[in-house]
Amino acid sequence: MSDKYDVVVIGAGPAGYVAAIKAAQEGFKTACVEQWADDKGNALLGGTCCNIGCIPSKALLDSSYKFAEARDHFAEHGITVNEPVADVPAMQKRKEKVVTQLTGGISGLFKHNGVTSVVGKGKVLAGAKVEVTDAEGNVSILEAGNIIVAAGSVPVAIPPAPIDDEYILDSTGALALSEVPQRLGVIGAGVIGLELGSVWRRLGSEVVMLEALEDFLPMMDQQIAKESAKIFKKQGLDIRLGARVTHAEVKNGQVEVTYSNADGEHTETFDRLIVAVGRKPRSEELFASDSGITLDERGFIYVNDFCETEAPHVYAIGDVVRGPMLAHKGSEEGVMVVERIAGKPAQMNYDVIPSVIYTHPEVAAVGKTEQELKADGVNYKAGVFPFAASGRALAAGEPEGMVKLLAESDSDTILGCHVVGASAADLVQQVVIAMEFGSSAEDLALIVFGHPTLSEAVHEAALAVDGKAIHIANRKKRG
Numbered sequence: 001m002s003d004k005y006d007v008v009v010i011g012a013g014p015a016g017y018v019a020a021i022k023a024a025q026e027g028f029k030t031a032c033v034e035q036w037a038d039d040k041g042n043a044l045l046g047g048t049c050c051n052i053g054c055i056p057s058k059a060l061l062d063s064s065y066k067f068a069e070a071r072d073h074f075a076e077h078g079i080t081v082n083e084p085v086a087d088v089p090a091m092q093k094r095k096e097k098v099v100t101q102l103t104g105g106i107s108g109l110f111k112h113n114g115v116t117s118v119v120g121k122g123k124v125l126a127g128a129k130v131e132v133t134d135a136e137g138n139v140s141i142l143e144a145g146n147i148i149v150a151a152g153s154v155p156v157a158i159p160p161a162p163i164d165d166e167y168i169l170d171s172t173g174a175l176a177l178s179e180v181p182q183r184l185g186v187i188g189a190g191v192i193g194l195e196l197g198s199v200w201r202r203l204g205s206e207v208v209m210l211e212a213l214e215d216f217l218p219m220m221d222q223q224i225a226k227e228s229a230k231i232f233k234k235q236g237l238d239i240r241l242g243a244r245v246t247h248a249e250v251k252n253g254q255v256e257v258t259y260s261n262a263d264g265e266h267t268e269t270f271d272r273l274i275v276a277v278g279r280k281p282r283s284e285e286l287f288a289s290d291s292g293i294t295l296d297e298r299g300f301i302y303v304n305d306f307c308e309t310e311a312p313h314v315y316a317i318g319d320v321v322r323g324p325m326l327a328h329k330g331s332e333e334g335v336m337v338v339e340r341i342a343g344k345p346a347q348m349n350y351d352v353i354p355s356v357i358y359t360h361p362e363v364a365a366v367g368k369t370e371q372e373l374k375a376d377g378v379n380y381k382a383g384v385f386p387f388a389a390s391g392r393a394l395a396a397g398e399p400e401g402m403v404k405l406l407a408e409s410d411s412d413t414i415l416g417c418h419v420v421g422a423s424a425a426d427l428v429q430q431v432v433i434a435m436e437f438g439s440s441a442e443d444l445a446l447i448v449f450g451h452p453t454l455s456e457a458v459h460e461a462a463l464a465v466d467g468k469a470i471h472i473a474n475r476k477k478r479g
């Protein structure tokens, strides 16, 4: 049996479900094929992001942050509480509730917009057809005017530390722990390592992070990365750089990890080990051999700037294609693709995609880093404003970190913004908006910012670009 649709989306993560809703809104007859099902056999929507990624991690980050605030910082504000107790199963239950509410919400949006939800594993066949295989092995064919592949990504595995889902965990296992490990090892001091390492550190774990590279957060602006490293060290995250893990073995209910660094070989014993060394595209078994789709050497589906694959009417978006593995990047690609299918001249601005590490304080960025501008030979000016000089940051007890704004020397056009500090994500988003409108640093400097807000640090950083900050001593201009 074969059903006909204008648009068939494969995958219901933030890239796929947004594309499906948008397609239905544009008046296309739309189906979304998702392989994950709930215990009633209905499609489990929301993908990695809602089920095992962004949302559950932020639920645990927020719970553990509140706990750590009560334990470590309430007294500064004159609040006395009895020694707080972390009830991890209760935190996990709350996390599940948040996830269920969101994924149920997406089901509701599918119904409201008329998206047909199909449960099963999708495969792209030649001639714009999608083969769907359900859990019982039954196969059906969907005929599609257009196909949007949004199959997402999976964690990278490393041979020295194979995941056993009990002692050696990937991010999914690390989000589901029912008690606080006394000693927690984390391989990889990237985004997941820092976020999940922070959750369990706040709840009382002794956390050791083993990072292969010599530089901490090499993709971030290095001034911000160095400041972040200091803050994380103070929080008790033991981040060991240049550490190459050679072996991990479960012995007597613990994990023994061997790693080498410049000082030689070392062994550490942990109660649990999290492996967070990156993610890779989920592109295997997605295409029939004659489908005309090409993968690159790392398994990403080859697409152009408009997310068009090499097969006519087949598009790919989200983590399964090049670019940062971020939920909002995939969602916007989905919107762009559907608008183009509808004949509109949509495009993505890949230069202005914000990224955030949701530690406390947050680390957030958009645009070019100082080291990238240097490497590209761009003449630039930098304005930095520390939160220690912000009245609101002091009032909130959040004096750590800074806002850094980079602008092109002659035109003054904003090229990047990098923040470590409280609410960094929301502060950077203000600059994202400014950059989308092609603002100069002076444009930002001329805007009225409410007082007292953390946003004033963005204003002051913009003023500092031209040595005109009010609430810090400006660097003297040379010449």
Ligand code: FAD
Pocket: 010, 011, 012, 013, 014, 015, 016, 033, 034, 035, 036, 046, 047, 048, 049, 050, 052, 053, 054, 055, 057, 120, 121, 122, 123, 150, 151, 152, 153, 171, 192, 282, 285, 286, 317, 318, 319, 320, 325, 326, 327, 328, 330, 358
């Ligand atoms: P996914 O979300 O991976 O969804 C793909 C979907 O396709 C899945 O539901 C899968 O079952 C389905 N699928 C795959 N193959 C098939 C098939 N053949 N047939 C049918 N269905 C199929 N990003 C952020 O922006 N902010 C964050 O705070 C953040 N936190 C994260 C925390 C963690 C712990 C992790 C692991 C990731 C986090 N990410 C975050 C990254 C974010 O989750 C991904 O970038 C995002 O989910 C990618 O969306 P996607 O739709 O491309 O793929």
Ligand code: NAD
Pocket: 158, 187, 188, 189, 190, 191, 192, 193, 195, 210, 211, 212, 213, 243, 244, 245, 276, 277, 278, 279, 324, 325, 326, 355, 356, 357, 358
């Ligand atoms: P990542 O690339 O951020 O970090 C992986 C780290 O592991 C890197 O620092 C890398 O040098 C290190 N590494 C790699 N191999 C190693 C080895 N053998 N031994 C020791 N260290 C090693 O990847 P991640 O933290 O796994 O996250 C995966 C993706 O998910 C990221 O691309 C990220 O964009 C996305 N994500 C985003 C958020 C967010 O937006 N807040 C949160 C979580 C995940």
